[in-house]
Amino acid sequence: MANWLVNEAPKLIILLLWLGINTFLFGNTFYQYEHGEAYIYTRALLGSALAWSRASATCLNFNCLLILLPISRNLISFLRGSCSCCRNNVRRQLDRNIRFHQMIAYMIILQTGIHIIAHLFNIEQYHEGYSPAATGLLSRLSSIGTNSSESYLNPIRTYDTNPTKELLSSTAGVTGIIITVTLVLMVTSSAQIIMKSFYEVFWFAHHLFIIFFIGLIIHGSGRIVRGQTSQSLQEHNVTYCRDHHEEWGDIPECPFPEFFGNEPASWKWVLCPNVLYICERLIRFARSLQEVVIIKVIVHPSMVLELQMKKQGFKMKPGQYIFLHCPSISHFEWHPFTLTSAPEEDHFSIHIKVLGDWTSALYEACGANVRRFQQPWKMPRVAVDGPFGTASIDVFCYEVSVLIAAGIGVTPFASILKSIWSKHNHPTMTTKIKRVYFYWICRDTHSFEWFAGLLHSLEIQMMKMGNNQFLSYHIFLTGWDDYQAAHIALHYEENEDVITGLRQKTFYGRPNWNKEFKRIAEENPRCSVGVFFCGPKDLSNTLHKMCNHYSSPKPRGVHFYYNKENI
Structure with a gap:
């Protein structure tokens, strides 16, 4: 139980x-x-549907x-920066922001359904208050408001009133329909297939x-x-008078x-977050107007485009996007890309794998398809x-x-590995980290030869520094054909790996x-181990369970803290 709480408690x-x-408010x-x-x-008049x-x-x-x-x-x-003094497992919760956004949306859908159903009962009960079958107190309550000196309780004034027509002619009814339709459109368009194919x-x-x-703000104005x-409560004793309604x-x-x-009351709830969000969009708009200069375009194999850029005042940390x-x-699409450069470099860069219409268009706009020198003034204007x-x-x-x-999830770790090695080799740069394990699982390495090149340069630097133990990397290839298998077997005894060109064999x-986590736990007793993953959900679930399983229940034991990349 204690090792499970390491990752799950916050x-x-x-x-x-x-x-x-939510429960308290309800x-x-x-x-x-x-x-x-x-x-x-x-x-x-309404029964319990009022409270619902x-x-x-x-x-x-x-x-x-x-x-x-x-x-x-x-x-x-901003919150991440202001929480820099907090424990990592508290700050990590900010990385679940999209998931929390989705959970809030599900709650809104649930409460909207309850609200609509309850009000349908309310409208019907209001209408029944004028029916011939309604007698006694119900009839009396519905008739209040006939005289100009009286304030009504029942908004439906006659039994001949069509409840649907009354609903469509009221402020609450019209805005309620608009709110519901927009909510349905927002929810249905959030499906993964829509986001990927029809952004x-x-x-x-x-x-x-x-x-x-x-x-939402206007909805309650219908009252x-x-x-x-x-x-009225002081002058009209409800306990006594409801039994003497005929004598009112x-x-x-x-x-x-x-x-x-x-x-x-809705405006009181949503005013502040809407103002904050307007400020958010103004900041984004101001940034979109800042000049970004593409200083270099590199075309890697398998249609991978590297853009090296500069922007005044741009400051980054490893792992950011x-x-x-x-x-x-x-005019509308903004796409997230992980930064593959390190803060110590004089530019920032991204690697873009051509996978869809937008990335294909950018590939062509940068002249990557013709593979010849492109004049700087011909480069497309970009905003960051x-x-x-x-x-x-x-x-x-x-x-x-x-x-x-896993696969393209290797991109975020380019910047991190560069920065880790840079800090490790400069005594003036203090860092808590003592050892790094790197695992890369991919079907083939052709699409990521640029990353294999990065690992190769790090490998050479480690050999020169005589520090081969600091970075331990493991590449797992999950897809190959018969020809590749024969080629691998033929060259297996060579010093360099036939697939990656690295000294570390694939x-x-x-x-x-289970074997890998057990080994890491044995090699690093009494340590805090941060596990960082970028890749598919199924593997993420497996790694999350491994972190919980191999975390020691003892306070001074090894603790695995799971971190999932979300952009």
Whole structure:
């Protein structure tokens, strides 16, 4: 149990806190409307659907307050910087911002469903208040408001009123439909297949959040749900008068009750986060106007494009990423790319694997398809937003770091390995890290020959420095054909690996993670080990379990802290 808490405790605390606040807000509001004296007559008309609709509305307001915060990249970066003095396992929770954003969205969907269903019951109950079958108190409550001196409780004034028409003609009804439609569009466009194949559909649909919030703010101004005023409660004794409703207005003890609609409250919840998000977008816009100069374009094998750039005032840390925008390709698309340069270099660079329409267009715009010198003034204009931090920037906070990449997930570790080696070889640069393990699992290395070149240069430097133990790297090849297998077998006894050209031989097949984690734990007793991974979800789940399993329950034992790259 103790080793499981090493990675899961902070996440569990945040999750329980969020769920606890939702539960408290729902329960407190439900109790207020289910038992509050001001809503006795409202409950007589609507029943428990009143409390369900109001409790879900409160939870909706709370989650709409939160929904924009996890996707405010600059806010997350600021919090990461301000949390630099905090423990790593607390700061790591900021890397789950997208997942938290999705969980909040699921809660909004749930509470929206409850709210809509409850209000459908409410509208029907309001309508039934005028039906011929309604007698006694229900009929009396619905008839209040006929005279100009009375304030109504039932917004539907006659039984002939069509509830659907009444819903579509009211402020609450129209804005409710708009909110629901925009929410459905935002949710459905967030599917992975839409994001990958039709990014602009996702982009446009998600920006309907502007309409969503405007509708949310206006929604409560209709004041359909009404309760008794405090003054009326003093003059009109509900406990006594509801049994003498036929005598209302005729006896001094029971004047006609006065009702009021609740003040719109949603704007109070969402004003601050919307202002913060507007500031976020203004910062992004200002950055998009800053000049970015492409100083070098390198075309690597397998259609991998390396862009080396400069931008005034640009400061980075290893493991960070940027968003790249090219107006000549698309006015709306911003794509994230991990920085592959180290902070010690005089430029920043990214490696782009051509996989889709946007990257293909950028490949051609940079002249990579013709493989000849391109005049600098012919280079496409690009804008850069960032850099932004990810889990990997904490790699220097551990005594031992384990870097695990699968396929294209190797990109974030280019910058990290460069920076680790640079710091390790300069005595003036203090670093906590004592040892690095690097694992790379890929089907083939052709698409990443540029990275094999980086490892080769690090290998040569380690040999010159006589420090072969600091960086331990393991490459696993999971795909090969019969011709490659024969070639590998023929040259296996050579000093250099036939696939990568490295002195470290390539392994064939997949790693035995139990064996690897056990070995790391034995070699590094009483150490904090940071495990950093970039790759597919299935392997991420396996590594997460390994970290929990091999973390020692003893305070002075080896502890594995799992960090997943999310961009």
